[in-house]
Amino acid sequence: MQTIGVIGAGTMGNGIAHVCARAGFDVILCEVSQPALERGLAAIAGNLGREVAKSKLTSQEAADAQARILPASSLEALAPCEFVIEAATEKFDVKAQIFRTLDSFLAPGAVLASNTSSISITKLAAATRRPMQVIGMHFFNPVPVMKLVEIIRGLQTSQATFDAVKALSEQLGKIPVEVNDAAGFVSNRVLMPLINEACYAVMEGVATPEAIDTIFREGMAHPMGPLTLADFIGLDVCVDIMRVLAEGLGGAKYNPCPLLVRMVDAGWLGRKSGRGFYTY
Numbered sequence: 001m002q003t004i005g006v007i008g009a010g011t012m013g014n015g016i017a018h019v020c021a022r023a024g025f026d027v028i029l030c031e032v033s034q035p036a037l038e039r040g041l042a043a044i045a046g047n048l049g050r051e052v053a054k055s056k057l058t059s060q061e062a063a064d065a066q067a068r069i070l071p072a073s074s075l076e077a078l079a080p081c082e083f084v085i086e087a088a089t090e091k092f093d094v095k096a097q098i099f100r101t102l103d104s105f106l107a108p109g110a111v112l113a114s115n116t117s118s119i120s121i122t123k124l125a126a127a128t129r130r131p132m133q134v135i136g137m138h139f140f141n142p143v144p145v146m147k148l149v150e151i152i153r154g155l156q157t158s159q160a161t162f163d164a165v166k167a168l169s170e171q172l173g174k175i176p177v178e179v180n181d182a183a184g185f186v187s188n189r190v191l192m193p194l195i196n197e198a199c200y201a202v203m204e205g206v207a208t209p210e211a212i213d214t215i216f217r218e219g220m221a222h223p224m225g226p227l228t229l230a231d232f233i234g235l236d237v238c239v240d241i242m243r244v245l246a247e248g249l250g251g252a253k254y255n256p257c258p259l260l261v262r263m264v265d266a267g268w269l270g271r272k273s274g275r276g277f278y279t280y
């Protein structure tokens with residue numbers, strides 16, 4: 001396999017394209033919005049530049065990696081890809097439509113991986129005529145730095161598909177961990193209730209965001225406290241994932257904290273909007 005398709009040039013998509021190109025693969029980076037595509041390519045250049053500054057790459061290796069990324073604005077451009085990683089908007093209908101379209105023209109052996117953080121792989125696989133070749137490949141932000149790839153097997157995913165994705169993750173320098181398809185997989189099933197509970201502690205006046213984050217940084221050696229992390233992930237994403245957990249697993253403990261919902265309603269989405277638990 002030489003060419004990997006990546007769909008979406010946002011934070012996750014551009015990070016995934018970065019690590020694939022850095023590992024020597026040709027990448028076709030597909031993004032429908034031209035400004036978003038340009039922002040994604042600029043982010044990759046900036047992040048490769050950081051790695052050059054830290055002597056993790058030579059400037060020639062960074063230039064070669066950037067040159068291996070071919071930008072594209074339509075899904076049809078992904079026709080030569082034997083492997084596609086989708087990192088589009090976190091909405092089932094959007095992802096299912098992308099998978100159906102790719103399924104109609106990609107080579108029969110091509111694998112479709114989704115970087116979804118919570119949508120059912122089993123349901124996405126069922127939208128295609130190649131359910132055995134559909135799998136979850138969940139990367140973590142910032143993708144060039146975080147080692148984990150959570151590999152999610154749908155009910156229909158074949159062993160050959162799983163083995164190929166595990167091998168690819170290792171080629172990308174990542175640490176793959178296998179999980180089965182269930183709401184929130186493992187990462188968000190455990191992380192999001194922690195963040196949600198921290199929001200309740202703020203709402204109930206138990207402690208300030210700064211105090212809560214300091215407790216986790218200095219007491220539990222987390223690199224960021226849960227509320228800084230929530231701002232980093234995006235408060236809207238946190239609410240969406242809590243709703244997926246509530247729907248998929250049931251029980252009041254998964255309801256998003258009312259304060260978190262109000263902040264999203266106010267447009268306070270965290271770092272990306274300039275305001276969340278902190279101002280940026």
Ligand code: CAA
Nearest residue numbers: 047050054117139140141142144145146188223224229233
């Ligand atoms: N590309 C390349 N390199 C990058 C980078 C990027 N986008 N961002 C940071 N780096 C590098 C820096 O150059 C630096 O390199 P050195 O170690 O060689 O100096 C290193 O990463 C650390 O960066 P900084 O010194 O700027 O800052 P930091 O020490 O605060 O680290 C961080 C930044 C890695 C983000 C760290 O704060 C951290 O680990 N935070 C927690 C991240 C986390 O939990 N991510 C998961 C979010 S959940 C998710 O993604 C999935 C979901 O489903 C919601």
